[in-house]
Amino acid sequence: MANIDDVAKLANVSTATVSRVFNNSPYVSEKARESVLKAAKELGYEPSILARSLAMKKTNTIGLIVPDISNPYYSEVVRGIEDVCNIYKYNIILCNADNSRDKEIQYIDMLKSRWVDGIIFHSDYFSDEIYDIFKDRKIPLVLAGRATNYDVPYVVIDNKKAAYDATKYLISQGHKKIGVIHGDLNGMKETVDSVDRLYGFLDAMKEAGLKVYDELIKESNFKAKGGYIAAKEMLKGSVKPDAIFAFSDVMAMGAINAIYDAGLRCPEDVSIIGFDNLDLAEVTRPALTTVAQPMYDIGAVAARMLIKIIDNKKISEKRVILKHRLIIRQSCI
CATH class of the missing domain: 3.40.50.2300 (Response regulator)
Structure with missing residues (x-):
């Protein structure tokens, strides 16, 4: 199996140049970039995602914790999150907590160990204990569909x-x-x-x-x-x-x-x-x-907020309240 040294040798460049090419660095000439990509293709070389993530200190992965994925409400929220993450080239690790506080804590620790860049948390509760865990582990966080008095960004309706x-x-x-x-x-x-x-x-x-x-x-x-x-x-x-x-x-x-x-x-x-x-x-x-x-929008807005936070960009509002509507059908007279 080809490695980075093989690609550098065939392309007649340094291993540092190969690394810069696969990390999309702008500090590489177009000629060197073409040589590296051609050599990698000939050798069947694929860069290690883990190694690249460790080098960049970013995995392009977001954790998502929901209480009950069997509830159609959460499925629609997840769809909004997934669509936005797909646009920005982020992967999602979905965790179903089964309405268990213990499982939520286990998932937070698991996601931290997987080097996720941030977490979208959608749960029935956002307790003092859960807040302290996020604070201690220094994980970027956005709440979807859940308000809080803590200084944590969230997306909800009234x-x-x-x-x-x-x-x-x-x-x-x-x-x-x-x-x-x-x-x-x-x-x-x-x-x-x-x-x-x-x-x-x-x-x-x-x-x-x-x-x-x-x-x-x-x-x-x-x-x-x-x-x-x-x-x-x-x-x-x-x-x-x-x-x-x-x-x-x-x-x-x-x-x-x-x-x-x-x-x-x-x-x-x-x-x-x-x-x-x-x-x-x-x-x-x-x-x-x-x-x-607006279930889809709750998820989509939460994902955009978290990605901005991960990228160290300013978010205009930390507390986003979306509009609700009353839909009149036949079950009421």
């Missing part, structure tokens, strides 16, 4: 305002007994999506002078089965909801099935509104009214 808008729409349709299916509230910490959305819901209900029934507030796990179970429990209670606001489309779809299994109709008996605007929302029956998150 979850509180989005939930407020969704609840106001249900109220405008005449609904008074509105149920909620939320995710883990993590001690009501503000940086958790479900907390911000719950506060938005409560603000809209209070503003309208409507009662919030404890038995109509159910916790779930952002999965269809979880949404089904939560809605089923709600519908069996003494206070029956006339509408349900699920904090994800997937949970909303499970809730629709629970309505039908209870012998009721959606939206005639119980209206449903979701959150995310997944592709499935449009083809669900009834088609799902939902809050649209």
Whole structure:
């Protein structure tokens, strides 16, 4: 197998010149560059990516940690990240943490050992412990879909305002007994999506002078089965909801099935509104009214921010808040 010395000898240049050619250095004449590339092709030589990365102290690799890749929301965010990384010639190491704090920490250490240039972190929580780990390891970091009070760049929507808008729409349709299916509230910490959305819901209900029934507030796990179970429990209670606001489309779809299994109709008996605007929302029956998150853009903007940070370029905004939209379909009347 040919090595760098063989290429230098055949091209009649120094090994330093060969190295500069493969590192795209501008300090090489066009004649020398052509000679080196021709010699490398004849010998079948390919430079060591690891050796080049160590020399340049850059691997052109980004780590990405998500809590549950089986959730279609995260798949769309990942697609945005991947498309931008492809444009800028970055590779991605994707880590699925399975909603485990321990796995997140393991993946951070693994990615650090793989010499990634930075990490995009998309998790249900951004705890003090996780922040300290990133700080100690000095890894460039951007949060996707997660806000924080720490001095860390992030890309999000205004979850509180989005939930407020969704609840106001249900109220405008005449609904008074509105149920909620939320995710883990993590001690009501503000940086958790479900907390911000719950506060938005409560603000809209209070503003309208409507009662919030404890038995109509159910916790779930952002999965269809979880949404089904939560809605089923709600519908069996003494206070029956006339509408349900699920904090994800997937949970909303499970809730629709629970309505039908209870012998009721959606939206005639119980209206449903979701959150995310997944592709499935449009083809669900009834088609799902939902809050649209710019999922692809969340990923794409986060990737651009991280690449700028890696390249020591200034980012104009460290806290990017993208717009949401309310998509009206057939699951609410």
